[in-house]
Amino acid sequence: MLNALQIQKLKPEATVKRYSDSGGLYLEVSPSGGKLWRYKYRYLGKEKKLALGRYPDVGLADARALHQEARELLAKGVDPGVNKQIQKANRFAQAANSFSAVALEWLELKSSEWTESTVQKARARLENDIFPWLGRRTVVEITAPEVLMALRKIVARGAVHTAHKAKQDIGQIFRYAVATGRAPRDPTGDLRGALPTERTKHFASIVDPKEVGALLRAIDAFRGTYQVQAALRLAPLFFVRPGELRKAKWIQIDLEKAEWRYIATKTNTEHLVPLATQAVEILRSLALVSGDREFVFPGRDPKQPMSEAAVNAALRRMGYDTKTEITGHGFRAMARTILHEELDQKPEVIEHQLAHKVPDALGSAYNRTKFLKERKQMMQLWADYLEQLKAKAA
Numbered sequence: 031m032l033n034a035l036q037i038q039k040l041k042p043e044a045t046v047k048r049y050s051d052s053g054g055l056y057l058e059v060s061p062s063g064g065k066l067w068r069y070k071y072r073y074l075g076k077e078k079k080l081a082l083g084r085y086p087d088v089g090l091a092d093a094r095a096l097h098q099e100a101r102e103l104l105a106k107g108v109d110p111g112v113n114k115q116i117q118k119a120n121r122f123a124q125a126a127n128s129f130s131a132v133a134l135e136w137l138e139l140k141s142s143e144w145t146e147s148t149v150q151k152a153r154a155r156l157e158n159d160i161f162p163w164l165g166r167r168t169v170v171e172i173t174a175p176e177v178l179m180a181l182r183k184i185v186a187r188g189a190v191h192t193a194h195k196a197k198q199d200i201g202q203i204f205r206y207a208v209a210t211g212r213a214p215r216d217p218t219g220d221l222r223g224a225l226p227t228e229r230t231k232h233f234a235s236i237v238d239p240k241e242v243g244a245l246l247r248a249i250d251a252f253r254g255t256y257q258v259q260a261a262l263r264l265a266p267l268f269f270v271r272p273g274e275l276r277k278a279k280w281i282q283i284d285l286e287k288a289e290w291r292y293i294a295t296k297t298n299t300e301h302l303v304p305l306a307t308q309a310v311e312i313l314r315s316l317a318l319v320s321g322d323r324e325f326v327f328p329g330r331d332p333k334q335p336m337s338e339a340a341v342n343a344a345l346r347r348m349g350y351d352t353k354t355e356i357t358g359h360g361f362r363a364m365a366r367t368i369l370h371e372e373l374d375q376k377p378e379v380i381e382h383q384l385a386h387k388v389p390d391a392l393g394s395a396y397n398r399t400k401f402l403k404e405r406k407q408m409m410q411l412w413a414d415y416l417e418q419l420k421a422k423a424a
Contacts, residue, residue, distance in 0.1 A: 130165035169213040174220035235360030243423030269365035272358035294385040304406040306413030
């Protein structure tokens with residue numbers, strides 16, 4: 031029989047050498063120095079060999095234990111080699127049906143429908159908050175209480191909104207697993223009312239006309255890069271989502287027609303922004319700086335758009351609190367409120383310009399050309415009004 035010291039001293043030779051232990055167990059030493067435990071046995075009259083692992087990963091005691099397990103299977107009429115293959119196949123199947131595997135497959139599917147930012151946020155929620163607790167479990171095994179346990183850990187740190195978003199992600203992943211035949215049902219349906227109610231959080235915004243005028247003057251006085259100042263000046267004129275503004279491309283803009291066409295992030299439909307004369311003037315000036323680039327507002331890397339934090343950082347440099355006063359997203363609330371309350375614009379026209387889904391009597395959720403004439407007039411009226419507010423704030 032072998033002993034630990036003897037095994038340590040074994041040196042490779044020119045040919046493969048085998049050193050017996052007992053009952054068919056032996057250590058095979060290759061010329062390259064590799065040491066592999068093997069079990070030689072007979073099944074149905076045929077000689078077979080079973081690999082039990084490499085030394086020193088599998089020590090002498092472990093090898094003998096694995097050898098004993100194989101002998102017990104053989105005594106029961108089970109081929110230990112075939113059993114090992116079955117167990118390996120089961121592990122592969124389990125890995126393919128693990129929550130993390132199904133989730134990543136679902137996420138890959140969604141990557142063709144969602145924006146890169148949305149995919150990254152969903153991936154971060156899964157990797158940071160869900161995979162540590164559910165990732166290795168198969169989708170068949172996971173129960174509603176397990177899902178709730180993972181979600182409560184998110185709630186415990188005060189991120190109720192993230193917990194609700196994670197619950198939505200998990201629900202979609204399970205419904206995908208059901209559709210692909212890997213899970214019988216979606217357990218998140220049993221969690222209705224199990225999470226704290228999410229308080230609606232509104233983006234900070236300025237809706238008082240006098241304060242808007244002061245903000246516009248502060249933007250004109252901003253001493254940063256010209257691209258960031260131009261983005262600040264255009265943000266209230268366009269009132270689009272911040273990500274849509276910073277990722278604007280010159281190819282989408284027609285200054286002659288005074289139009290900007292792009293795919294809205296929330297509706298995934300083509301959106302049209304009529305350009306007021308003031309916006310066209312700013313864009314023509316900006317074209318002298320970045321007109322040869324892909325993005326209207328290039329970042330430090332000219333092949334990429336400016337930073338996601340650029341506008342909010344500029345607002346803070348101007349002395350505004352982006353948590354309580356104004357944020358890049360707040361220009362949308364500013365326009366929605368003032369256009370309706372001060373300029374008497376129709377809510378449905380405003381909502382269409384905001385690229386919101388607004389079902390009508392015919393059931394159409396959004397049409398980029400609907401109310402186009404009214405929207406063009408509204409956008410010019412809005413730009414003229416902002417100019418008046420800025421002049422009054424002098």
